Amino acid sequence: MGDLPRMKRRTRQHQAIYDVIVAADRPLLAQEILTLAAGAVPQLSIATVYRTIKALQETCTIKAVLLPGQNPRYEPADHSHHHYFQCRQCERVFDVGTCPGNLDNLVPSGFTLEDHEIILYGRCCECSTGQEQATRLVR
Amino acid sequence: MGDLPRMKRRTRQHQAIYDVIVAADRPLLAQEILTLAAGAVPQLSIATVYRTIKALQETCTIKAVLLPGQNPRYEPADHSHHHYFQCRQCERVFDVGTCPGNLDNLVPSGFTLEDHEIILYGRCCECSTGQEQATRLVR
DNA sequence: CTACAAATGATATCGCATTCGCAATAGCGG
DNA sequence: CCGCTATTGCGAATGCGATATCATTTGTAG
The missing domain is CATH 1.10.10.10 (Winged helix-like DNA-binding domain superfamily/Winged helix DNA-binding domain)
Structure with missing residues (x-):
């Protein structure tokens, strides 16, 4: 590999x-x-x-x-900055390439923003379509 | 109370x-x-x-x-939808009232977005100003 | 005030991911 | 092909947050 x-x-x-x-x-x-x-x-x-x-x-x-x-x-470790999506059915976690960027406006005044993490939850592609009980985690 | x-x-x-x-x-x-x-x-x-x-x-x-x-x-539990800011120095976690809202554009096609979590990291108000080594967690 | 059962405090125990100890295995330089 | 030692597999041990146990304390209905 x-x-x-x-x-x-x-x-x-x-x-x-x-x-x-x-x-x-x-x-x-x-x-x-x-x-x-x-x-x-x-x-x-x-x-x-x-x-x-x-x-x-x-x-x-x-x-x-x-x-x-x-x-x-x-x-x-060589992946660039990105976030994650976890499927609530199969529990797998997927990378999400894009990042909304500037979140400074969320921070209270006086606070210093250094970094952020975004985690999305929902159904992955496979689990959105078929309603078959998917095998969890590994496949 | x-x-x-x-x-x-x-x-x-x-x-x-x-x-x-x-x-x-x-x-x-x-x-x-x-x-x-x-x-x-x-x-x-x-x-x-x-x-x-x-x-x-x-x-x-x-x-x-x-x-x-x-x-x-x-x-x-009665707080409305919001996110969190963790100070990297004192480790305390603060509520952040605002939410950037729509994140659907981050999700790959075929995926269904149900929820999200945003966590901000940096320095809180107290730890941004003084460089005194703050007491951690409880004060 | 009494009596009963809920709640507490102290501590033992659990659950579980991760690490350790050690004898056995297997890279690799020569 | 040898020999040294890094690495492995296995099972036991660890760390630690959370829960269970149980004798004692304490609300509270009556």
Whole structure:
């Protein structure tokens, strides 16, 4: 898929985990990474997933995506500023490319705005159309 | 301060917890509620705080405010739709009254937008001016 | 004032995501 | 092909917010 950041040794596990995160078009939970990467390395351990996530974060290869009340998800760090959409049915989180921009007018006077986060909730494309009970999270 | 929702008995603890949440101009953590309400009921237990929070939520008197990667905060449920500003120095969370409104243009085609959340980060009024290391959370 | 049951305080316990410990496995330089 | 050691898998341990347990306290109806 691409190049791993330098770790002392190149292993099938690292490569599988990295590939899965890069190939996904959305941020993944640790458990999703495990499930998906286990396709390439069947006996993959959750401990290895966490260890690799940590290493990839330290080299700024991936970054954590935090949503209120939920476990962290991970996506490649090279994405530019963007926001997230979570489907209330399948619970998957999708990147939303655009950003409304200037939000200074929301801030009370005297406050200094440095950053912002926008999270949209609703139904994703698949879950908007069919009313079939979608498989959650991984597919 | 005001009236508590009906619980079978009226206690000093319930009243103190309710008063603190209503008097605060911002959402409070369970620990902040404990610290503040302990002013009125010194030996107040965190268990009672959690029990009362749950009861107040069930009667829709208060609601939880969830921010990414953080413990729930609580505020009166009668506030209208609004958003939040978190100070990166003192970590307190403030309500932001206004809302930019229509965000439909952010959503990919095929997706259905039902709701949204906006979280602003920066420096609050107090922490913007003085560079004194502010006491965190409760004051 | 009494009696009963709701509520409390203190602390043990749970749930669960994440990390640790360690023996076994497997990159990789030579 | 060897040998060293980074890495892995597995299961146990941890951290911590939240909840359960239970003896004691305290509203409150009567």
